[in-house]
Amino acid sequence: QKGGYPHFMLKEIYEQPDALDRTIRPRVSDGLPFLEEDGISDSLFDGIKNITVVACGTAMHAGMVGKYVFESKLRIPVNVEIASEFRYKDPIIDKNTLTIVLSQSGETIDTLEALRLAKKKGSPVLSIVNVKGSTIARESDYVLYTHAGPEIAVASTKAYTVQISAMYLIACRYGLVKGIISEDEAREFIKNLENVRSIIEDTLKNANTIKMVANRIMISPDVFYIGRGIDYTLCLEASLKLKEISYIHSEAYAAGELKHGTIALISENVPVIAIATEKDVYSKVISNVKEVKSRGAFVILVSHDDDINDTSVCDMQIKLPEADSVFSVFATAVVLQLIAYYTSDAKGLDVDKPRNLAKSVTVE
Ligand code: F6R
Numbered sequence: 001q002k003g004g005y006p007h008f009m010l011k012e013i014y015e016q017p018d019a020l021d022r023t024i025r026p027r028v029s030d031g032l033p034f035l036e037e038d039g040i041s042d043s044l045f046d047g048i049k050n051i052t053v054v055a056c057g058t059a060m061h062a063g064m065v066g067k068y069v070f071e072s073k074l075r076i077p078v079n080v081e082i083a084s085e086f087r088y089k090d091p092i093i094d095k096n097t098l099t100i101v102l103s104q105s106g107e108t109i110d111t112l113e114a115l116r117l118a119k120k121k122g123s124p125v126l127s128i129v130n131v132k133g134s135t136i137a138r139e140s141d142y143v144l145y146t147h148a149g150p151e152i153a154v155a156s157t158k159a160y161t162v163q164i165s166a167m168y169l170i171a172c173r174y175g176l177v178k179g180i181i182s183e184d185e186a187r188e189f190i191k192n193l194e195n196v197r198s199i200i201e202d203t204l205k206n207a208n209t210i211k212m213v214a215n216r217i218m219i220s221p222d223v224f225y226i227g228r229g230i231d232y233t234l235c236l237e238a239s240l241k242l243k244e245i246s247y248i249h250s251e252a253y254a255a256g257e258l259k260h261g262t263i264a265l266i267s268e269n270v271p272v273i274a275i276a277t278e279k280d281v282y283s284k285v286i287s288n289v290k291e292v293k294s295r296g297a298f299v300i301l302v303s304h305d306d307d308i309n310d311t312s313v314c315d316m317q318i319k320l321p322e323a324d325s326v327f328s329v330f331a332t333a334v335v336l337q338l339i340a341y342y343t344s345d346a347k348g349l350d351v352d353k354p355r356n357l358a359k360s361v362t363v364e
Pocket of ligand 1: 102107111
């Protein structure tokens, strides 16, 4: 069942290139995105002025990555809401808001209730779901299935990256239909999206370095993740994953926020995992890294840059294959999943079944 892997989680991490192919390929024709066969006609986008994403946990973090792409590439405002908050307020949505619901299981009760509320408010609901025929899929106006295959490990891995790819397909189709991006731009975007498969495969070759990082952080009571922009959203997910399966306390911070309080917690030898894939803010992240390094932090840098063999910047580095940050999120996600996995395994914990957690949260 585990296909020769010691745990489902590791198997599912390695399945990501194939899972992404299965989600992306059927929706690409002649290099362009098509969602008609999923019953999602372009008329869905008529009159849509903004988007609200509702989800929980890891699925919500996938929504945050999608927000970044919709906003930076298409200039469409996206609100990402935690489903358990959304459902108890009076959300400002109507027929001009497209509600995108993200759920692996399709059964998360807070997400389901958020969906019902969105429909009541007249907002069309498009859900991105992995489990066929699940309640969320059945109750949505439109469904884009991810084809990750069954996810057994409690900690979500492949479902997260395919959810991101589904958000990208929707964004690309939306941009094309609305004339925000040209056909050439859409083709280039899709080409890059199809290429993430090989970026992930290259990244998986770094497993030994990642194991060394895990061996270093497993002895620490606290770990910090820092990054800016799209990398900050990856930090939130990485921190959740580490807490969930290794029981190590960790926090994710937008790197520029450190000096507004958190830097007080940076002490001798505390591991700080810094993600720096965005060219526009790269030097800003590196200067934040130097700030924590000078306070004694043990810095692990995840970036594209080859030049950092400088111990004034980092103690360890995990290099990512060169790619635009919008597409390197997939490789970054794999690195961060593996850090959590190897840390939990090195601590001898039950990786696939962490304490106090269920795979599908159907109670409030
Ligand atoms: C964390 C994790 C959870 C789920 C969340 C939503 O690894 O798996 O945070 O992402 O419970 O579940 P779904 O996607 O099934 O709605």
